[in-house]
Amino acid sequence: MLKVQSLAKTFELSMTGQMKIRPFRDLSFEVGRGQFLGIAGPSGIGKSSILKCVYRTYLPTAGSILYDSELYGELDLAQATERQIVHLRRAEISYVTQFLKVIPRIPALDVVAERLLLRGATMEEARVQAQDMLQRLNIPQDLWSAFPATFSGGEQQRVNLARALIARPRLLILDEPTASLDHDTTLKVLQLLNEMKEQGTTMIGVFHDWDVMGRVADDILDLRIWQASQNAAETEQIPAAR
Structure with missing residues (x-):
């Protein structure tokens, strides 16, 4: 349902002399139909930025986000027109943030x-x-x-x-959806999410609580592990000093 390939995002802070911040680069993952991918990692590592790239609140700097839509077939959300994004949000993609x-x-x-x-x-x-x-x-x-x-x-x-x-929705994006909820309501939300998964909704989301995320996620992308592997790969490419 969703295939992200070599995704990257760079922010330029002009007030600091064109300082560039790269929360992630060369990030790839896939999510099958009716599956939930949880994204984990400490604050500032880029979790919400990934979700916003998928929803197209942010325009990725590089990479592709291939989504199997009903309206357009397979579509690269990173390259889709604004009209297409508006139609998809109305018809088959929903996004839950922490703020109403x-x-x-x-x-x-x-x-x-x-x-x-x-x-x-x-x-x-x-x-x-x-x-x-x-x-x-x-x-x-x-x-x-x-x-x-x-x-x-x-x-x-x-x-x-x-x-x-x-x-x-066919694709549901969740950014800390249970952060301000009590225990009983959180359980109700998890029940609803699992029902929607059984009905075929594909999900990608961030939860502040690993235990809560584990009750609904089929797989978890830990950005700390991914970042460490990226750093190790880059280190291997640096020639040894003579």
């Missing part, structure tokens, strides 16, 4: 239902499914008509998850 960003003064129920409306569902159908998803994620019914901006951090994150999961 929505239009103010829209009730939580309609925030979640919107994803289904974009796919042609009626308002009644979308709201029924949104109610079910909010209920599964422990959002009290008296909050469904309230504005998410007034919610606690954990409640906002549950709305954020509901909005992404209700669309049943």
